[in-house]
Amino acid sequence: MFKILKYSFYDLARSRWSYIYFLFYLILALVLLFLNNDLSKAVITLMNVIIILVPLIGTIFGVMYYYNSREFTELLLAQPIKRSSIFLGQYLGIALSLSFSLLFGIGIPFVIYGLFNSGAIWDFSLLLLTGVFLTFIFVAIAFTISLNNENKIKGFGYAVLMWLFLAVIYDGIFLMSLVIFEDYPLDKLSLLGTMLNPIDLSRTLILLKLDISALLGYTGAVFKQFFGRQLGLFTSIFVLCLWTVIPVLRILYKARSKDF
């Protein structure tokens, strides 16, 4: 498995797209910090970008890589290698290389601008942690979708639709249900609603750390009570882990029974 991971990783590390992705984050973070020197303000702006772009890029890269390396995969399948290690290796290879692009792309400018001496370091670490989680989650989901669809166009379509659903449509449904049930106590529902979507969960985690919680009023008190405690943080990380592990298990299950 590690050999395949290494091959996929080096293959991607050499590819143009990883560099473009890395450079994009590098330039974005540099420009942000250049325009305002305030690290914690930059964290908020970056959050908006990360919450939307990381899942999108993870999804598209995942699908693209799977379909492009299909012939190589078939070649590997002909070798005496366990199927699970082939797919797991590929998955980890791409997720890791994307994560590294993200970490270095954003990390380097922040370190240059004095991250280690600022109070924003924990917020920033949380931002990177959720970014990495989102990468792993969405690459896994993208792999699952492409494994299930032989047709490239269909696979792409479903993957983008999945991203669109989690990033935009889910919030719309969430909003509608909150407005429709406004006569009932909603704090539990809103807590559940954020827990069920990795993008919403990441956003809430970071926002609460950045002290926007006072805006949330009574709901904020409930959220702060939940997320502010150790238990809440661990629960959220556990939910993010579930979001990663379930699609990966699905990949392994599918890969075992799939007829190539």
Add this chain to the structure above:
Amino acid sequence: MGTEVCELCPVKSIQQAIAMADRGDTIWVKKGTYQEYNLLVDKPLTIIGEDYPVIDGEDQGEVLRIVADSVTIDGLFIINVGTSYTSDHAAIRVVKSSDFVIRNVVLEKLFFGIFLEKSHNGEIYHNRIIGDAKDEYNSGNGIHLWYSNNILISKNIVQGVRDGIYLEFADSITVTENVSRKNLRYGLHFMFSNNDIYTNNEFENNGAGVAVMFSKHIQMYNNLFRDNWGTASFGLLLKEINDLEIENNVFDNNTIAISVEGANRVNYLNNDFKSNGWAIKVRGACYKNLFKGNRFLHNSFDVSYNSRINDNLFEGNYWSKYSGYDLDRDGIGDVPYRPVKLFSYIVNRTPETIVLLRSLFIDILDFSEKVSPVFTPDELVDRHPLINAL
């Protein structure tokens, strides 16, 4: 004529000195500690402390009660005022008197600080009131005025009490250059008090900020409202107010900078709203208000409205979220600005929806509402937004 009070003098207690003094005398209290309470000043006197003599009330009750006109209290350090839920013990209470001056007084471990009751034409100058209040129900106010007119409250520092400065039925009061911070409830709280002027004060980090209710003809200039941050906090709460001038104030980092309910003919001119959750939250029944020349910088919501009726005018403000252009370069944007976002309208209706703050869906929603307003008041628009924040 004067009497000296000290531990080795013939006169050893303030009570004795007051009893011996004639009208218009001066009592000099030397440095030392005096365990005294329920001191009654019933004739015109000047009591001056030298090097802050400590008057320890030993939690027994009120310390100084003034019931005569023309009394001056200067330079005392009063501690350990008793707590009572029936008689509101104060460090210094002025009852039905006029022409008094209370200055350079330091109050600590108090229940109520300076309490004026039906007293007029006085001055409360340069005092320092440091409380250690923990709960609202068993703490008192720093400077408390009740049915008192023509008072100057100036250069005081009040912190750690329930309400920093409290005015009820107090007309023609000038409150200037005070600092009121870290109080449990309000930094400044006034009700049924008309024709008052507030200038150059700082209200910082109070439980709920500043509350102004049921009053008219008020002027507030150059005040600073800062860091009133919490789930139920605001910088300034206006409720049932008529004819108020709010000019050149700074509202920085408050959850709600100004919360307005039932306020008419209020002019908001040249104020700065910086990094607040809500800059202006209008809850209803507000007519003929004018917002002109204000700067709205990086607030999560600039203006929030809960109805579609608008009778207030926004004109020539600077909005940091404004994205229009200025082709003729006259400093005024060519495209009108709509300060009310659809999301703030939704949040008003269903507060829980704020968990979706900064989500992509909300941005799309706000954008589409901006292009064609359906839910937000049509005419609530700044037709001449400024391009630069001067």
